[in-house]
Amino acid sequence: MKKRTLLLTAAAVILAGAAVAGSVFFGALETSVVSKAVERPLGADEMKWLAERGAYVAVAADCYACHTAKDGAAWAGGLPFETPFGTLYATNISPDKEFGIGAWTRAEFHRSVRDGVGKGERHLYPAMPYASYREMSEEDVDAVYAYLMTREPMRVPNRENELSFPFNIRQSLTFWNLFNLRREGFATNAARSEAWNRGRYVVDALGHCGECHTPRNLLQGMESGAYLKGAVIEGVEAPDITKEGLGRMGFDPLTLARFMKSGLSAQGSMTHQMFEVVHFSTQYMSEGDLQAMAAYLFDLDALPATPVPPPAPAPVEVPAPVAAAGRGTYLNLCAGCHGADGQGIPHVAIPLSTNASLRLASPRNFVRAVLHGIPAQRFPGLERMEAMPAFTELLDDKALADLTNWMRARWGGRQPIVTDEEIAKFR
Amino acid sequence: MTTETKPLALTVNGRPVGPVDVPEGLMMQDFLHEYLNLTGSRMGCGQGICHACTVIVEGEGGALREMRTCITGAHWFAGRTVVTVEGHARHDAKGEIVLSPVQQAFIEHFAFQCGYCTPGFVTGATVLIDRLKRKPVARAELEQVVTEALDKHICRCTGYVRYHTAVRDLILATPGLVSG
Known part of the structure; x- marks a missing residue:
C-alpha cells in the first residue's frame, strides 16, 4: 500500500514536471511586451514618415553591422556568429518577399524584435539581441520596420545554422527566454533626468551594450548582477564600462562621448568589434544621444561643462632586471612609432602613456594587440591609424612578459605580476 | 639633457661592427646612415609603412627576415647579422x-x-x-x-x-x- 502511494506520488511529480516543462516548451509561460495595437497595419503616410525616423533608429541599434555579411549584399544577412553551441548566421532582413522580411506584418516584426519570436512562431536565437531590444519603444520598432521596407529587396537565401542538438530545436529557446528575458519593456525612472533616462534607453535598448560588456551566465544570458562589468568576447576583453571601469581607463563623460563619435581618444583607438560599432553606428548618433549615453554610463543627470579627466594612475615600482628588459624592448620595437615617452604620432600611432588597455586589470587586450597586431583603420573625419605589426615571432614569452609588466606598471599603475605562462596562453 | 648610450656590436654586410657607444633610442636607420655611412636603405615615411628602409637580418638556421630600420631601434640588432642594400653585389x-x-x-x-x-x-x-x-x-x-x-x-x-x-x-x- 505504502509502496503504491510512493509510486503514485512519484508518477504525479514526474507528470507535473513534464507538464511544467511541456508548458514552458510550448510557450505557455512566455510573456510578450508587444501590444495588440500593432496588429493594425501601418498606413502609407505613416510608413513614409516613420521610415525617415527609422534610418536613425536602425543606425543607433546597429542592425546593419550584423545583418550584412562582409562584402555581402546590404541587409541580406549571412554574417556568422560562433557560439559555444555552433555557428549561427544572421538573416536577410531586406524587404524581399521570399528570402527577407518583405512579407512580414508589423506585428510579426514587433514580436521578433522584442519577444524573439519571428514569423510563423519561429523562435529567434539570442545572438539577435532581442533581450535588449525588448526595451525598445513601439514607435522605434515601427520606425525600423518602415525603414527596412524602403531598402532594396535582396534575393539572398538565408544560410542554415550549424548548431548541435538540442540547440538546433528553436522551440527550446522558450527555456532560455524564461530565465533570461525580463517580463517588462522600458520603464522610465522618474527620479532621474531626461538625459539619464534617454541614456539608459540608448545604452540598454538601442545600443545593446550589455550584449558584449555584461558577462554571460551558464545559460549564456546576461548576468544581471554584473551589469556592464566587462566580459571576454572572441578572445578580446569588452571592458568594464560602469563609471568605475570607465574612470579607471581614464575616461570622463565628455571624452567618452567624443570617443564614441570619433573612435579615437588619448585612451586609444577603437578596435575589434567596437571599431565596427563606431563605423556603422555611433559616429552617426546625435550629440544629444552620445551625451545622454555618457551621462547614463557615468550615472549623472547632467554632463559637466568641461572635461575633468580622472587622475592618471601612479606608476608602480618594477624590479630592475624586468625594467631593463622591458624598457629595452620598448625602445627597440615600440618607440619608433609610439615615441620614447609613449606620446604616439598623430594620425599614425596612438599614444601609450594614456592607453586604456594598459590600465585594465587583465593584460589580455594589450598582449593580444602586441602578438597579433591591429590592421590599419580609417576613422570618421579623414582620420586614420596605421597598422600595428604583429610581434608574435619577434618576442618570446619572457620578453613580452617583461615588456607588459614594465609598460603596465609605468603607464597603467598595475603591479608587474604577468607571468611568461600567462603570455603563452594568449598566443 | 644627456642622451644615454649603450655599446652596440653587430655584423653588417659580413664585417664586424663595434662595440660602439650608441644612444639607447636611436633607430637603426640613423645608425646605418650616420655611424656607418651606409645610406642605401632609404628613409621614406619614417612610420614603418613604405618599407624603403628595410634590411635583411639573418635569423636562426640562416633564414632571412626583413626588418624596417626606421621604426626598429639600433640596439635590437645587437649581436645579429645584417645585410643592407650595399651588401648584395x-x-x-x-x-x-x-x-x-x-x-x-x-x-x-x-x-x-x-x-x-x-x-x-x-x-x-x-x-x-x-x-x-x-x-x-x-x-x-x-x-x-x-x-x-x-x-x-x-x-x-x-x-x-x-x-x-x-x-x-x-x-x-x-x-x-x-x-x-
Whole structure:
C-alpha cells in the first residue's frame, strides 16, 4: 500500500514536471511586451514618415553591422556568429518577399524584435539581441520596420545554422527566454533626468551594450548582477564600462562621448568589434544621444561643462632586471612609432602613456594587440591609424612578459605580476 | 639633457661592427646612415609603412627576415647579422662588380624609375627567394606569393608590374623554387 502511494506520488511529480516543462516548451509561460495595437497595419503616410525616423533608429541599434555579411549584399544577412553551441548566421532582413522580411506584418516584426519570436512562431536565437531590444519603444520598432521596407529587396537565401542538438530545436529557446528575458519593456525612472533616462534607453535598448560588456551566465544570458562589468568576447576583453571601469581607463563623460563619435581618444583607438560599432553606428548618433549615453554610463543627470579627466594612475615600482628588459624592448620595437615617452604620432600611432588597455586589470587586450597586431583603420573625419605589426615571432614569452609588466606598471599603475605562462596562453 | 648610450656590436654586410657607444633610442636607420655611412636603405615615411628602409637580418638556421630600420631601434640588432642594400653585389676575381640575381633582374626588367624604393624591393625580393629555397611554392600560387611578399613595398613611380614580373621570372628561372 505504502509502496503504491510512493509510486503514485512519484508518477504525479514526474507528470507535473513534464507538464511544467511541456508548458514552458510550448510557450505557455512566455510573456510578450508587444501590444495588440500593432496588429493594425501601418498606413502609407505613416510608413513614409516613420521610415525617415527609422534610418536613425536602425543606425543607433546597429542592425546593419550584423545583418550584412562582409562584402555581402546590404541587409541580406549571412554574417556568422560562433557560439559555444555552433555557428549561427544572421538573416536577410531586406524587404524581399521570399528570402527577407518583405512579407512580414508589423506585428510579426514587433514580436521578433522584442519577444524573439519571428514569423510563423519561429523562435529567434539570442545572438539577435532581442533581450535588449525588448526595451525598445513601439514607435522605434515601427520606425525600423518602415525603414527596412524602403531598402532594396535582396534575393539572398538565408544560410542554415550549424548548431548541435538540442540547440538546433528553436522551440527550446522558450527555456532560455524564461530565465533570461525580463517580463517588462522600458520603464522610465522618474527620479532621474531626461538625459539619464534617454541614456539608459540608448545604452540598454538601442545600443545593446550589455550584449558584449555584461558577462554571460551558464545559460549564456546576461548576468544581471554584473551589469556592464566587462566580459571576454572572441578572445578580446569588452571592458568594464560602469563609471568605475570607465574612470579607471581614464575616461570622463565628455571624452567618452567624443570617443564614441570619433573612435579615437588619448585612451586609444577603437578596435575589434567596437571599431565596427563606431563605423556603422555611433559616429552617426546625435550629440544629444552620445551625451545622454555618457551621462547614463557615468550615472549623472547632467554632463559637466568641461572635461575633468580622472587622475592618471601612479606608476608602480618594477624590479630592475624586468625594467631593463622591458624598457629595452620598448625602445627597440615600440618607440619608433609610439615615441620614447609613449606620446604616439598623430594620425599614425596612438599614444601609450594614456592607453586604456594598459590600465585594465587583465593584460589580455594589450598582449593580444602586441602578438597579433591591429590592421590599419580609417576613422570618421579623414582620420586614420596605421597598422600595428604583429610581434608574435619577434618576442618570446619572457620578453613580452617583461615588456607588459614594465609598460603596465609605468603607464597603467598595475603591479608587474604577468607571468611568461600567462603570455603563452594568449598566443 | 644627456642622451644615454649603450655599446652596440653587430655584423653588417659580413664585417664586424663595434662595440660602439650608441644612444639607447636611436633607430637603426640613423645608425646605418650616420655611424656607418651606409645610406642605401632609404628613409621614406619614417612610420614603418613604405618599407624603403628595410634590411635583411639573418635569423636562426640562416633564414632571412626583413626588418624596417626606421621604426626598429639600433640596439635590437645587437649581436645579429645584417645585410643592407650595399651588401648584395660582390666583386669577381677581376674586381668587376657582379650584381645579385635580384638586382640583375630589376635592371633587365627596367623595374625601377627614380630608384628610391629599390633598396626595399631588393631586400624584399631576396628574402622571398630565400624563403622559397627553404619551402618551394606551387606554380599556381606563385603570382599570389610574389604579390603578397612585395605588397607592403610602396613605389611612388608605380613600377609595381615590372618589379613583380622581374621577381616572378627570376623565381621561375631559378631551379628549386617552384614545385608542380
